[in-house]
Amino acid sequence: MPAVTQSLPRRLAEMPVLADRLRRHARKFTGARQAILAVLRHDSRPMSNKEIFARLPGGLCDLATIYRSLHLLEEVGMVKRFDLGDGVARFALLREDDDGHRHHLVCTRCAEVVEIEECCTPEVEKRISERSGFKAVTHRLEFFGICPTCQ
Amino acid sequence: MPAVTQSLPRRLAEMPVLADRLRRHARKFTGARQAILAVLRHDSRPMSNKEIFARLPGGLCDLATIYRSLHLLEEVGMVKRFDLGDGVARFALLREDDDGHRHHLVCTRCAEVVEIEECCTPEVEKRISERSGFKAVTHRLEFFGICPTCQ
DNA sequence: GGCAGCGATGCAAATCGTTTGCATTTGGCC
DNA sequence: GGCCAAATGCAAACGATTTGCATCGCTGCC
Ligand SMILES: [Mn+2]
Ligand SMILES: [Mn+2]
Ligand SMILES: [Zn+2]
Ligand SMILES: [Zn+2]
Numbered sequence: 330m331p332a333v334t335q336s337l338p339r340r341l342a343e344m345p346v347l348a349d350r351l352r353r354h355a356r357k358f359t360g361a362r363q364a365i366l367a368v369l370r371h372d373s374r375p376m377s378n379k380e381i382f383a384r385l386p387g388g389l390c391d392l393a394t395i396y397r398s399l400h401l402l403e404e405v406g407m408v409k410r411f412d413l414g415d416g417v418a419r420f421a422l423l424r425e426d427d428d429g430h431r432h433h434l435v436c437t438r439c440a441e442v443v444e445i446e447e448c449c450t451p452e453v454e455k456r457i458s459e460r461s462g463f464k465a466v467t468h469r470l471e472f473f474g475i476c477p478t479c480q
Numbered sequence: 481m482p483a484v485t486q487s488l489p490r491r492l493a494e495m496p497v498l499a500d501r502l503r504r505h506a507r508k509f510t511g512a513r514q515a516i517l518a519v520l521r522h523d524s525r526p527m528s529n530k531e532i533f534a535r536l537p538g539g540l541c542d543l544a545t546i547y548r549s550l551h552l553l554e555e556v557g558m559v560k561r562f563d564l565g566d567g568v569a570r571f572a573l574l575r576e577d578d579d580g581h582r583h584h585l586v587c588t589r590c591a592e593v594v595e596i597e598e599c600c601t602p603e604v605e606k607r608i609s610e611r612s613g614f615k616a617v618t619h620r621l622e623f624f625g626i627c628p629t630c631q
Numbered sequence: 632g633g634c635a636g637c638g639a640t641g642c643a644a645a646t647c648g649t650t651t652g653c654a655t656t657t658g659g660c661c
Numbered sequence: 662g663g664c665c666a667a668a669t670g671c672a673a674a675c676g677a678t679t680t681g682c683a684t685c686g687c688t689g690c691c
Contacts, residue, residue, distance in 0.1 A: 357639065358688095360686095378678085391640065392678095394639080397679090417676095418678085447607075453600045457598070461585055461594055463594075468624065469622050469624070470619060472605070472608055474609065474617035474618065506666095511657095530648090541669070544649090544669080548668080
């Protein structure tokens with residue numbers, strides 16, 4: 330049980346609100362999507378397609394549908410994609426006013442994931458942009474280590 | 481032509497020295513490995529297996545051999561693996577006294593890669609370790625943006 | 632509430648990067 | 662030169678993700 334400051338539990342949107350966000354984008358609120366959103370709402374830890382699939386009531390939908398749904402949810406800004414360095418995409422629900430920028434600490438033994446509150450690069454990003462001539466500079470930062478349990 | 485400060489050209493080991501580093505680990509200095517190291521020595525930008533393969537004199541070795549060779553070179557600390565976020569592993573030669581810790585700025589349009597000199601997290605890493613109880617904390621940090629050419 | 636139409640889904644096959652089994656070759660060392 | 666473990670070629674296997682296509686089911690509209 331890592332002692333890191335977890336970000337405060339953000340109030341998660343109710344299902345009808347999520348349905349609305351989808352319809353606003355001319356997307357359907359299907360059974361599969363409802364179930365996927367329910368899973369993501371239940372646990373804020375970034376989850377892979379397979380993890381989500383495994384938590385769905387048996388055979389509710391095909392794995393391909395999960396992949397397609399998460400793409401769509403990412404497009405409309407309802408989920409954020411994370412790359413924790415193991416070649417598997419993970420997703421977490423986003424509040425409507427959240428850009429999802431955040432970082433994690435991942436145990437390299439058991440893959441436990443802890444959200445990190447720091448973002449060390451507010452001004453660094455600007456400095457890099459100025460020096461390089463690159464525009465729209467963003468960053469991806471993840472920490473790795475061995476969790477207390479695995480030590 | 482990005483204006484970013486490229487890291488100073490580090491003196492690269494001569495081929496015989498590289499051969500030696502391999503033999504010291506009881507590994508053979510084969511034709512394939514010699515060619516792969518030559519490619520990496522010629523261009524310090526992190527390169528994928530396929531990129532290296534493409535620069536090798538026609539059919540000098542199989543792609544599988546490149547994969548195996550890079551694993552081995554990584555094991556003995558002669559190359560460093562980078563993950564620039566596109567699902568393809570890239571590798572760069574390491575000097576004997578270099579741990580290879582560095583960061584990059586990647587153009588999301590044309591994939592141009594620029595090495596970044598900053599590492600914003602010397603003390604952050606320690607703070608995170610203390611707060612989380614995780615040991616051996618490291619980090620991976622990459623920047624993304626749109627290069628001058630692609631803007 | 633019923634309907635048409637477009638978006639969504641299931642299923643299977645395809646992709647892509649990477650790994651691996653196995654028979655064969657080769658570099659390093661005496 | 663010869664031995665032998667290490668290295669290689671080739672093709673098949675893999676795991677994550679994507680896609681083609683026929684079918685199905687939300688939604689907006691009447
Ligand atoms: Mn940040
Ligand atoms: Mn760093
Ligand atoms: Zn752990
Ligand atoms: Zn570019």
